[in-house]
Amino acid sequence: MKLATVWLGGCSGCHMSFLDLDEWLIDLSAQVDVVYSPFVDVKEYPKGVDVVLIEGAIANEQHLELIHKIRERTQTIISFGDCAITGNVTALRNPLGSAEIVLQRSYIETADINPQIPHAPGIIPPLVDKVLPVHQVVAVDIYLPGCPPSAPNIRAVLESLLKGEKPLIAGREIIKFG
Template sequence: MERLKLATVWLGGCSGCHMSLLDLDEWLLELATVADLVYSPISDVKIFPSDVDLALVEGAVANDEHLELAHTIRRQTKTVVALGDCAVTGNVTALRNPLGSVRDVLQEVYINHGSPRAVVPDTSGIVPVLLDRVLPLHAVVPVDIFLPGCPPSAARIKGLIETLLAGKVPTEPVRFG
């Protein structure tokens, strides 16, 4: 049996989904016998590899780097999972959307309620460029499986991975659990 190439990705969110993944404790050691973790904030790999079997994508698409990475993940992955409510709906990350454009958000945060100097800092070239709207993953790229929850429990993540390891890969987008 060929080893599963597994990636976990953290876009705009709180990392709670990765914490649930880590809550799998000893089962992660079993998973390591059949899967290679090829990309993850846990392993600190910097370049998303090609020919990934399964990508668990946590978080919403909030900036230009997320947008580029989402497209790379979709191009280079067989099965893409929107993991958790931020990836599925935008959730907490999208709370800035009602404030309007990036310019409006920065005005509200730094000028109206933030900096005592009332100045928006120049971060050009230092941090990723924010998108005008935070988007759920499926608004940017096709998603194969939606696993909602804030965060989804370790048991649900394990159930999904076990189902996929058993060869039960959906042929159209599906909500798991």
């Protein structure tokens, strides 16, 4: 199985929870080929990915471009954590309004020194006006809630997929936000 993990607009807590799989990561590495992740040095999202865990919401133009590429190149997308599923903390900027208003507030109104919005190419990817959960941009196959999802829940989902089964996302222990 070709496995990828992606970190969009979020805190990396879901990836930290993934690392909490501890020794099982050794077993997992014997069963999958990790083809893209913040944990590996791969610059381009590859074709033919079987499963991807996507952490975070769509917050900027780079995320938007990447999520379309991921959907095109991946069989099973898992919205991994509450930010990917609902926008969660990442979407707290949405009530402020457009991206321009958010940048104005962040870089001008609250600046202590040198108030200016960075404009040089490559410094900040252009923000989308509203932070969006993954399913509002592309189709999602599996939702794994939690902030972050627990390591046992991550393991249960991955073990099901490794057996060729669709994970059962049911019960209070796995369907829990926050």
